[in-house]
Amino acid sequence: MASFFNTELSQQQFLDQYWQKKPLLIRQAFTDFVSPISPEELAGLACEEEIESRLIEEQGQDGKSWQVTCGPLSDDDFARLPETHWTMLVQDVDKHLPELQSLLEPFRFIPDWRRDDLMISYAPEFGTVGPHTDGYDVFLLQAMGERRWKIGEQPIREAKLVDGLGLQILAEFTPDQTWDLQPGDMLYLPPHFAHHGVALNDCMTFSFGFRAPTQVEMLDAVVNNLLEQQLGKAEYSDPDLLINKQSSEVDAQSVARLKQMLHQAIDDAEPILARVLGKIVTETKPSLAALATEAAIELEGIDEVTTLFEQGEILQRNPYFRFAWSVDATSGQLYMAGEVYEVDLQGVKYLSVLTEQAILTSSDWQEVLNNQSSALLLCQLIAEGGWFWSED
Ligand code: SIN
Ligand code: CO
Numbered sequence: 001m002a003s004f005f006n007t008e009l010s011q012q013q014f015l016d017q018y019w020q021k022k023p024l025l026i027r028q029a030f031t032d033f034v035s036p037i038s039p040e041e042l043a044g045l046a047c048e049e050e051i052e053s054r055l056i057e058e059q060g061q062d063g064k065s066w067q068v069t070c071g072p073l074s075d076d077d078f079a080r081l082p083e084t085h086w087t088m089l090v091q092d093v094d095k096h097l098p099e100l101q102s103l104l105e106p107f108r109f110i111p112d113w114r115r116d117d118l119m120i121s122y123a124p125e126f127g128t129v130g131p132h133t134d135g136y137d138v139f140l141l142q143a144m145g146e147r148r149w150k151i152g153e154q155p156i157r158e159a160k161l162v163d164g165l166g167l168q169i170l171a172e173f174t175p176d177q178t179w180d181l182q183p184g185d186m187l188y189l190p191p192h193f194a195h196h197g198v199a200l201n202d203c204m205t206f207s208f209g210f211r212a213p214t215q216v217e218m219l220d221a222v223v224n225n226l227l228e229q230q231l232g233k234a235e236y237s238d239p240d241l242l243i244n245k246q247s248s249e250v251d252a253q254s255v256a257r258l259k260q261m262l263h264q265a266i267d268d269a270e271p272i273l274a275r276v277l278g279k280i281v282t283e284t285k286p287s288l289a290a291l292a293t294e295a296a297i298e299l300e301g302i303d304e305v306t307t308l309f310e311q312g313e314i315l316q317r318n319p320y321f322r323f324a325w326s327v328d329a330t331s332g333q334l335y336m337a338g339e340v341y342e343v344d345l346q347g348v349k350y351l352s353v354l355t356e357q358a359i360l361t362s363s364d365w366q367e368v369l370n371n372q373s374s375a376l377l378l379c380q381l382i383a384e385g386g387w388f389w390s391e392d
Contacts, residue, residue, distance in 0.1 A: 002109065006028050007029075018188060021190060022190065023153070023188060023189050023190065024188040025185070026186045026187070026188070029184060030184045032184065033183045033184035035206075037093070037097065037100070037120065037204075039144075042090055042093075042120055043122070045090050045096055047073050048071075048072055049072050051071065051072070051092070053071030053072065053088065054068060054069065055068070055081075056089065056129050057069075057081070057082075057087075058085045058086070058127075073088070083124060085126045085127060085128075087123040087129050088121065089119060089120070091119050092118070093120045094117060094118035095319040100118060101319060103118065104208070107139070107208055110210065113281040113282070113324050115208070115211075116210060116211040118206060120205070123199035124203075125200065125201055127199040127203070128199065130196065131170045131195070131196035132169055132170055132195070132196075133193065135192065136210055137189070137210040138188075138208065139188050139207070141205065142182060143204040143205060143206045144202065145201045145202045146199075146201055147200060148197065149178070149181060149187055150175035151187070151189065151195045152175060154176075154193075155190065155193050156192055157192055173196060175196065213277075213280055218277075221276045222276050225269075225272050225275065232269070237257075274328065278335035282324050282337060284320065292320035292321050294385065295318050296383065296384055296385035297383060297388075298383065299382050302369070302375050302376070302379060309361075313389045313391065314362075315360040315382065315389060316387065316388055316389075317358055317386070321337050321386045322336070323354075325354075327348050327351070331343065332348035334355060336355075342373070343371070350367070350371060351374075354377065354378055
């Protein structure tokens with residue numbers, strides 16, 4: 001049974017007892033952890049135009065005065081910073097530095113599509129983003145230095161926030177637990193649990209964030225797919241209509257019929273729900289779209305792919321794209337960047353190869369070639385930049 005980091009728990013026990021339920025502190029989740037990125041390299045990323053970053057400064061001692069500077073950050077921003085009380089945050093570092101992707105591997109017992117990104121923060125002493133809640137599950141790995149985390153033991157849904165900030169800082173926070181985290185220690189928090197981390201010295205924290213679509217996002221996606229496929233056209237009907245005493249009233253029976261009709265629409269949409277989910281969870285974040293499509297190329301087809309492999313090239317999965325797959329009674333579906341692609345039933349066994357592996361070698365290609373629809377699909381994904389060539 002796969003163990004959950006360095007704990008006595010199995011991965012399934014973690015899911016059963018903690019995931020989406022309660023916080024868990026894991027001492028030495030990553031033993032002898034040394035950050036693969038330095039604060040200077042992180043600052044370099046924060047200065048790049050196409051990389052999402054923020055600087056958060058705490059200005060008074062009252063917990064109410066904060067300044068947020070959105071990236072790209074400049075030398076001037078860094079030059080004016082005080083010695084203490086600030087935090088620099090960089091999003092999607094797993095994609096910008098693909099060598100960090102190996103850090104995601106131990107989390108892959110949770111579906112890939114639930115993962116959002118690896119955000120990395122750097123803070124000198126007293127740096128904090130304030131007490132807050134996030135709508136996401138998060139694993140907070142201490143990567144360098146020490147941070148004191150104070151957390152609440154109950155989720156907060158309706159939080160009172162500090163006014164006028166682009167940050168979700170809680171106006172009031174009474175912690176239940178305090179822990180000092182050393183490099184390699186990790187704190188898991190389910191959504192909506194208040195947390196407040198303060199750097200005790202020069203510190204870096206890696207946040208592995210997981211996301212989940214909301215009801216309205218899913219309903220919107222279902223409606224769009226129904227429209228696309230010309231489904232969901234049944235009209236409201238009321239064969240049980242009774243004489244109406246109040247001729248303008250929207251009465252309770254009408255509302256009940258409407259509710260029934262909407263439930264029916266979702267039931268009827270069942271055959272397309274895997275596609276709806278696959279498409280929505282593989283959409284590319286707008287901030288990453290330009291970087292994702294940079295790898296697109298013109299490709300002749302199967303023979304050219306064979307030649308390139310023969311020349312010693314390998315394929316790398318483009319970290320800026322999201323991939324997923326599903327299978328139904330008649331075909332397999334591969335999702336990339338919010339699009340769906342089909343393979344025949346013989347191709348289903350290659351879907352995980354085309355979506356989950358980090359690299360594809362010549363021997364993977366020999367396998368995929370056994371199924372024409374999968375080989376053609378891989379050609380299409382390469383052309384769109386989902387997989388790109390690199391030297392072995
Ligand atoms: C931080 O790294 O300072 C904040 C991370 C978080 O609270 O999500
Ligand atoms: Co947070």
